Amino acid sequence: MTTKTFSLGGDLTINRLGFGAMRLATGTFDGPTRPSESGIAVLRRAVELGVNHIDTAGFYGRGGVRANEQIRTALAPYPADLVIATKVGPLPGPDGVPSGQATPDQLRGLVETDLRTLGLDRLDLVYLRVGGMTGPGGESIADRFAALAELRAEGLIRHLAISNVDAAQFAEARTVAPVTAVQNKYADDSALLAECEAAGIAYVPYFPLGGGGTPLDTERLGKVAARRGATTAQIAIAALLATSPSVLAIPGTGTLAHLEENVAAGDIDLGDEDLSELRG
Structure with missing residues (x-):
């Protein structure tokens, strides 16, 4: 890593190793719900360990355990340097799974709900999350991104971002308003990452540790981990952080032990031998 921090939007300095709130309520998509108190303890410990970037969404949670409420309970009044990023766009279907998409007119309500549940007057970073669980592409996002840009102009949002997009959607969004971050599923997205790096835009991959059906190359990771006295996840x-200075990591967990392990990974600086072995 050339640096452990990133200037988000040019005015928010954050640690590149942040925290993703998706797993606070449940460890897996179909796993049991965790007690809300455990998530609150994890959030407080994360901030104690130096995490100052939390990635959440209003649709993160199950039943009565909701990530935004946990964040507010655990951390409000918020530390001055804490950046909270949220995502809007998905709407829950009849089964509660966020499978629908909000229209431009519906986005204001989603933003206002996040402001209320998080207890904020302004959201630091709001992603327009496009599509469902399928891959990106195939639709225009200009009208929806323009709706968020209006809320930014009103002072409800500080910075705008996009999630689950392809190169064409990325380019389209940038014609509407400044894009501060891109959050895509971890894959071969090198061209888009290079664009982000050149423009000073954060690139935030999700499922980089094998979630969402993407397996890890545990053999290569295991060899390096054994040599460095670390875990394969670390x-x-x-x-991931060594990939580019624009990459932000947001590993999530609902347990204190796993949190400590994840945060400790930020102190591992991989050498040329390590990176060569990982690349094969």
């Missing part, structure tokens, strides 16, 4: 996080 090496995966360190390798």
Whole structure:
């Protein structure tokens, strides 16, 4: 890593190793719900360990355990340097799974709900999350991004971002308003990452540690982990951060032990031998 921090939008300095709130309520998509108190303890410990970037969404949660409420309970009044990023766009279907998409007119309500549940007057970073669980592309996002840009002009949002997009959607959004971050599923997205790096835009991959059906190359990671006295997950996080100075990592968990392990990965600086082995 050339640096452990990133200037988000040119005015928010954050640690590149942040925290994703998706797993606070449940460890897996179909796993049991965790007690809300455990998530609150994890959030407080994360901030104690130096995490100052939390990624959440109004649709993160199950039943009565909701990530935004946990964040507010655990951390409000918020530390001055804490940046909270949220995502809007998905709407829950009849089964509660966020499978629908909000229209431009519906986005204001989603933003106002996040402001209320998080207890904020302004959201630091709001992603327009496009599509469902399928891959990106195939639709225009200009009208929806323009609706968020209006809310930014009103002072409800500080910075805008996009999630689950392809190169064409990325380019389209940038014609509407400044894009501060891109959050895509971890994959071969090197061209888009290069564009982000050149423009000073954060690139925030999700499912980089094997979630969402993407397996880790545990053999290579295991060899480096054994040599460095670390876990395979720690090496995966360190390798992710070594990819580009624009990459932000947001590993999530609902347990204190796993949190401590993840945060410790930020202190692992992989050498040329390590990175060469990981690249094969």
